[in-house]
Amino acid sequence: MGKIAFVFPGQGSQTVGMGKDVVEQHEGAKAIFDKADERLGFSLSEVIFEGPQDKLTLTTNAQPALLTTSTAILQCLKEAGIQADYTAGHSLGEYSALVAAGAISFEDAVYTVRRRGELMEEAVPAGEGSMAAVLGMDREALKEVTDQVTSDGNPVQLANMNCPGQIVISGTAEGVEKASVLAKEKGAKRVLPLQVSGPFHSSLMKPAAEKFGDVLGGIEVKNAGIPVVANVSAQPMSEATDIKEKLIEQLYSPVLWEDTVETMLKNGVDTFIEIGPGKVLSGLIKKVDRSAKTYSVQDMESLDAVLASLKEESR
Template sequence: MSYAFVFPGQGVQEVGMGRDFYDKFTVSREMFLRADEALGFPLSRLIFEGPEEELTKTEYAQPAILTVSIAAFEALRTKSNDLHPSFVAGHSLGEYTALVAAGALKLEDGVKLVNIRGKLMQQAVPLGVGAMAAIIGLDKETVEALCRLVSDNDCLCEPANYNSLQQIVVSGHLRAVERVIELAKERGAKRAVMLKVSAPFHSSLMRPVAEGLAKAFEMCEWRRPKWPVVANVNAKPLEEVKEIQEALLLQSYNPVLWSQSVEFMRGAGVDAFLEIGPGSVLTGLIKKTVKDAKVFSLDSPDKLDGALDFIGGAQVE
């Protein structure tokens, strides 16, 4: 059997995250310092000291999570140079982290890209116009049908994240999202709640983001990744730079096929998923999608030995 590395997306940020890696590992500290220098502002201080409302802003949360995740990944590499995942993947922003981990992008280019991405996503739709909601307990066919029912030429709601078999996030105009919440509750959803986000991410309203990102891509140095990267937009493994770039552009205004990506990796022989970075959101989503999957979350230095044992066991099996 084999294993995969997965990296979290926006929403897991919290003040103080990654400080233990910074304090204990020189290589992790270097990741924070390199990110600060690349961005031209003290991201590390914002991560460690806050304020929380500033760290939560999309343009800062994205490079912050990427930096902390790579700091944890580099600490893992100090423990073992023998890392051979079958695939790497990440949820939304986490796909950029996966590309940095796989050597397709330098850390400096990664943090600059997601900082720009965050700004573009916020600028695409005025505050208060868009919204997102999580629908839990309805299958994807039902949620997709509800989105079609409430959408017209002037007002839309679309699936944005297929997080697990029973958790789908929808995104679009505020009025349409509110209507989907009402209808989902009528259809028997366990929960249907508005998310605390500032824009309708991964909906077609985000299409202008792709144009800005395409220009930003030209300023970066790209390489073929060491390991196949399973793309959010099609749940397929990509290794060619041009394909990866196209998938990232499409990802900005299309849904994140996370559960489909997990199912693909499981079907390709992946038995164990190691989540690297703050929190353990993906660990929970993976277990809800593939119940027999082995999962482990590396979010602090005291879990490093456990992470190595985890992937070692996956290789032995």
């Protein structure tokens, strides 16, 4: 068997009730939810388990909620003795990956992503920024489009390189709209506006990044016990100082997810376990490499199924 990577989803995967059955059946998972409520000073668990969905989807709630759910499920895998050779996460998911690698304590991480959400919300007033997924266009061609629109005075840039033929753009509402029209003219198959509250991973997030440096200054970041492949560089990182720098850059830099998957494949990973709600990353990984084995663990049923499959393989 080759190497295993744990990968963690980002914002957009949250659903009311996520993690509930895991918490009901696993002491270790329940402890994570309890720690989140205690560190944040309100019942995040209630928001996760009871919603409503629009409250859970607020950036300031969605970020700690996803981190908490992913970490609780991770706890179950760890208790079952499953270990990873690499970790990575999509945008917000990078924090779950850092917790998994022992670089940041869960309590510090949940506080940090709550503040990250607040700063991202504050950076650009609602409605002034947006994001859209562009399908069926390559990176270079789309970058020419965004550069052109930006130079005309409407900032927009490539934000997520998700997999071949799926790239998210981010910027001012006007910039994204103009780039969407131009991308279609230049051959993009489809452009889908995303339901997000701001222009994440664009230069408009730089004011948030400056303040976020102070937040990171207040928590302990240690060297990672296993390599975490960074969104910003798509290269493994394990030094504490490097991790802090990359987390600040991550706010206004593109998420190089396709390249991140390529890096892990080149380093011998053949099994990816997506930990947390949804199967978004599993789908993207398959588009990068059809032969990669992907599992997604989001509830007790999928947890039991994955543990059985891995046991079978290691025989």
